[in-house]
Amino acid sequence: EAEVAQSPRYKITEKSQAVAFWCDPISGHATLYWYRQILGQGPELLVQFQDESVVDDSQLPKDRFSAERLKGVDSTLKIQPAELGDSAMYLCASSLGLREVTQYFGPGTRLTVL
């Protein structure tokens, strides 16, 4: 069964450092999503891509977060500089297209900022 891949699974960093997370969606899925999940809460959308274009980044803290999907396949989410409050699970999901509402999630990257 095809799955969404994410790496690393765990990341520990010190505040003010840069971190990057990688996501490879299910093959053929044009839409890719990054979510942040703070402990004890549900995931919240950070950014949504359709192919290589950003569809919605209204909740992305653009002063320190950036996301790209240069070739419309895999994607990278970066934080620079990391802050203590960024400690969370970062989840990637994909769907066939914008109007295909079922999203499939990867295993996530657990970020701890010290």
Next chain:
Amino acid sequence: AQSVTQPDIHITVSEGASLELRCNYSYGATPYLFWYVQSPGQGLQLLLKYFSGDTLVQGIKGFEAEFKRSQSSFNLRKPSVHWSDAAEYFCAVVILTGGGNKLTFGTGTQLKVEL
């Protein structure tokens, strides 16, 4: 704005007992509704979804959910819980926007299973 409410933060059931997890949504039109399960330190696995048609939907792992428009609810049920069902369960709703779709989650219900 659309929202999803899961009123039970924690639920404890005995293995073999029945389970019902509550979910209420706030949205003007008929939403697309989902239940996901998350084991500790893992991503979210889709249990089931409702788009239209039969209001009782079957999912994986023996779970089912019933859409009740009059109550704005989409409760998850299982007739007999197994110890491996211990996890966090999230109800979610997708709203189609002009630019795509947005998945909004509830705060989750943590299920503990007593042996």
